Amino acid sequence: MQDHVIASFGPGGEVARCSEGAFIRLRDGRILFVYSQFRHSFHDNAASDLVACYSSDEGETFSEPELFLPASLYGVRNVMSVSLMRMENGDLGLFYLVKHPEDGTNSYHLSRSRDEGKTFYKHVPVSLPDRRAFLVVNNDRVVRLSTGRILVPIAFHRSGVNTEG
Template sequence: MTRSVSLFYKISTLVLLILLKNNYAGAQTQNNQLVLEINPGPDNPRNSEGGFIGLKDGRILFVYSRFSGSSGSDHAPAQLVGRYSSDGGLTWTREDQVIVDKEGDMNVMSVSLLRLQNDKIALVYARKNSMDDCTPQIRISEDEGKSWGAATSIIQDKKGYFVVNNDRIIQLRSGRILIPTSLHKTSSTVWSNKGVLQCYFSDDQGLTWKYGKAVPTPDQIITQEPGLIELKNGIIMMFIRASSGFQYQSFSSDGGETWSLAGPSKIPSPISPASIKMIPDSGDLLLVWNNNGANGPGYFKGKRTPLTVAISRDEGKTWEKIKNIEEDPDGTFCYTAIHFKGDHVLLGYGVGAGLASSYIRRLSLKWVYN
């Protein structure tokens, strides 16, 4: 009798553990869902560096660079194409819609989309003609992305190779539009991995552009691919891909015209870009990055894994609720776009050593905070 009771409890415990594991896996699936994989195929070696925009009819548009030909290099032919979701990002259309066809002598890539305060939509992307001529362009849509106006070059004071990552354009509460740039080469200079960082800004909804002063950075640190976030007090924080084992940061109190000396943040990171946006309902910051810097292998080998999310409740001074959403130790995950929809957040990011694929992941904000 005792043996039968003991066996009963062992079986019951095992069944309970299996049920709990299955329920946990189900909850993980609902809270952290991979909802779209855009993988390479014939005459399509790469799909990467996208951006999101919410439309008035409730749909979400995701625009990314679709490369063609046999090469997936940053300078290979590409066009900007879009996919739509009508259910908050759970499912997506299967066919690409051309947004900007091939232009420039090399390609177009690195998309940013932004709903402006005048209710129009801005599309910003890099047009590459040569290693001496890569500049961000802006197009405006007045009909919810059905059509786009003519492209205007944001940088007209000089020519050079300017890098602006995807999902980087912001509009301040004052109405000023800011675009962070990193200049690496001109026709009269050699290529430098260390970029000259500065912001171009518009105070008339993107019609005309001016530029601020360069961000002062330590000579011995490589600085690249800046991003921006406006804090609650109106100060602008620039976060910077850097070679020190940490993301660097600089601050502006005059709308991006002048900047403090850049220094290390508390975000350990390989020399890889990070993305930060404010969560609409809470005002907290959401960070997405490769949590693999400082003394980790990423600092030495440049590994862009894992892909990690974290929350800051104090304007980026500290980070908590750290969770990996991609953990393949041999994987590559980077150039993330962030879009909030209801009680979820969508992340679009490049996958693979050559960024051959674009993934969209849908996270429950409740799960992110727990």
């Protein structure tokens, strides 16, 4: 097998960083690639949305990136670090971090789609809302155990969090 680059989603224009992505096979056979797209700066706290690209030819080519889940849905500037999973009922599950700039914390969320990511009908936090902290969940790390339980490996950091309001 010879190495070759299929697609490159690098910085350019106002896009400063493309990172933290995940792939999943859609019901129609296409491959969906969702990743964090940072604007104006490459730092983790910069403005970032989740964007998507599709491949209809087994990953030989990908469509141009399109907005998939905007940070503005949560009234924040940054969503990132995506994981994708087929849910037991067939829904597409989209897991991601939501960064809260007012206190430097973030929360981990799940959005569900019945139509392969065209729309999402449910947006729920999966991290404990009473434990505000700086969370780290690397991309594509959410797994389903043989029991059906979903495991989200979260690193929980208390340092640097504004606890006074």
